[in-house]
Amino acid sequence: QVQLQESGPGLVKPSGTLSLTCAVSGGSISSSNWWSWVRQPPGKGLEWIGEIYHSGSTNYNPSLKSRVTISVDKSKNQFSLKLSSVTAADTAVYYCARDVRGYDSLRFDPWGQGTLVTVSS
C-alpha cells in the first residue's frame, strides 16, 4: 500500500524558507491522485496548506498562497513544500498526505508520520 515519508530540516530561522520533501512509496506519484501538505501547530488543529497533481497543477490555501510553493519530482516519486518568510507562527508538525479527489470525492489517506519544524533563531 502507499506510504508517505516527510523529510527536511527541523529548525528554520525566522524570515527564512522552510523546505520539506515527501517521498511516496508503494505507488506512483503519477497515479490519478493529488498530493497535499497539512500542518498542525503544537496543541492546535489541522490546517490544509495546498496540493499538487503530477502534471504540476497546484491549489493553495488562500491564507498561505503568497508564501507557498509545492512542486513534484516524478523521477524521484516525491513532492516538496517551500514556505517562505517564516515566523514563529509557522512552527508546526507538517504532514504530507495523498489527496483522493474527484467531482464527488475528497479525502486524505494515507498520511505521512509528520515532521516537526520549529522556527527559531
Next chain:
Amino acid sequence: QSALTQPASVSGSPGQSITISCTGTSSDVGSYNLVSWYQQHPGKAPKLMIYEGSKRPSGVSNRFSGSKSGNTASLTISGLQAEDEADYYCCSYAGSSTDVVFGGGTKLTVL
C-alpha cells in the same frame, strides 16, 4: 479560528454512544457531500475514519458512522472502547476559492 466548528471535548463511558458535531455553512458542509472525519491519537498522524459524509474505509470499525443535516455533519461512535479516546477532526470541501477547511478538533475522553 477554524472554518468548521466542533465541540472542544466530549466524553462517554465504555459501551455508550457519542456524537461529535461539525458545523459549517452553506458554502462548505451544506453545499457538498464531501465531509471526512479523522482520528488522531497523541503523537500520531491523523487516520481517515469516514469520507463522503458516511462511507467507511476498509478496516474501520462499523461502530463509526457519519451523517449530515443541513450545514452540520456528525460523527457517531457506538459501543465506545478505551482505544477510541483520541482527537477527532472534521474536514470539508469549501468551493474552488477556499478549497479545504478543517474543524478545530474534538477531544474524546472515554471515562
